[in-house]
Amino acid sequence: MLESSLIAARAYEEALVKTVFEPWAKRAVEIANPLSGEVVLDLACGTGIGLRLMSSLVGKLGKIISVDNDPAMISVAKELFADIDDDHKARVEWYDCGAEALILSPNQLDLCTLLQGPNFLKDPKKVLRDVLVALKPGGRVVGSAWAGIEENKGHFAIASALEKLGYQPALKPFSLGSPDTLRDVFMSSGFAIEKFYTEQKIISFNSVKEFVSGVAAGAPATRHAISQLDPNTYEKFFEMVEELLSKYSSTNGVSLPTQAHIVVAVSKV
Numbered sequence: 001m002l003e004s005s006l007i008a009a010r011a012y013e014e015a016l017v018k019t020v021f022e023p024w025a026k027r028a029v030e031i032a033n034p035l036s037g038e039v040v041l042d043l044a045c046g047t048g049i050g051l052r053l054m055s056s057l058v059g060k061l062g063k064i065i066s067v068d069n070d071p072a073m074i075s076v077a078k079e080l081f082a083d084i085d086d087d088h089k090a091r092v093e094w095y096d097c098g099a100e101a102l103i104l105s106p107n108q109l110d111l112c113t114l115l116q117g118p119n120f121l122k123d124p125k126k127v128l129r130d131v132l133v134a135l136k137p138g139g140r141v142v143g144s145a146w147a148g149i150e151e152n153k154g155h156f157a158i159a160s161a162l163e164k165l166g167y168q169p170a171l172k173p174f175s176l177g178s179p180d181t182l183r184d185v186f187m188s189s190g191f192a193i194e195k196f197y198t199e200q201k202i203i204s205f206n207s208v209k210e211f212v213s214g215v216a217a218g219a220p221a222t223r224h225a226i227s228q229l230d231p232n233t234y235e236k237f238f239e240m241v242e243e244l245l246s247k248y249s250s251t252n253g254v255s256l257p258t259q260a261h262i263v264v265a266v267s268k269v
């Protein structure tokens with residue numbers, strides 16, 4: 001595993017999970033409502049926020065299968081999971097592979113969570129078709145994905161500044177931003193949409209600098225877009241982002257609107 005990937009995974013956890021991903025994961029887990037004894041597949045698990053939130057809910061009788069294609073993310077997830085009190089620990093299986101490569105057995109799962117995941121997968125429809133076969137009767141998938149980038153003001157400012165400077169922004173995290181596109185990924189994989197939520201959350205950082213540095217250090221896609229900048233261009237880029245986000249800034253820090261969809265999908269039959 002590359003040291004730089006481990007540094008990025010730690011930065012993802014420290015700078016972005018607590019501030020951005022945990023509040024959204026909490027909401028998705030509340031909707032998914034994992035029950036004691038259930039077997040859950042947490043795809044694109046990252047540093048394991050879904051696992052940590054669901055572990056005590058499925059309990060010792062339950063199991064969580066955590067999968068991510070970045071071994072550094074899995075490594076940090078394992079460290080953080082090891083810190084949880086044993087009384088509340090579900091059994092866990094770990095796989096550091098692409099979700100596309102995972103071999104699942106029929107009738108194995110009660111629930112599959114894809115927390116900010118469907119938009120990252122190479123082939124989400126293939127993955128969902130495999131998950132469909134692996135779900136027990138009555139099983140469900142709960143996936144969350146960012147809405148359009150324009151609704152996610154911090155990333156919109158970063159993408160706009162990169163584009164103005166002639167660099168390619170990272171648009172993959174927002175690629176399923178249209179509700180119809182996200183619904184279609186599930187429906188064309190054999191699922192019926194049981195519920196579909198579009199919600200907003202304000203995420204807060206102590207400063208625009210803290211937000212941009214966190215994204216530059218740890219965001220799975222956007223950190224690569226920002227890394228194209230040399231130090232001088234980074235200064236200019238940062239000034240542009242700060243200006244674009246001035247209306248969300250105050251002496252208390254910066255409060256950025258985010259918007260995401262959460263879908264609950266079940267077998268059509």
Ligand SMILES: C[S@@+](CC[C@H](N)C(=O)[O-])C[C@H]1O[C@@H](n2cnc3c(N)ncnc32)[C@H](O)[C@@H]1O
Nearest residue numbers: 021044045046068069070098099115116120122
């Ligand atoms: C935005 S993060 C979300 C992580 C976590 N679910 C959370 O809510 O914090 C997206 C994750 O998808 C993982 N990922 C990207 N492509 C993947 C694939 N093909 N299979 C499995 N994981 C993948 C990345 O490594 C990253 O950890």
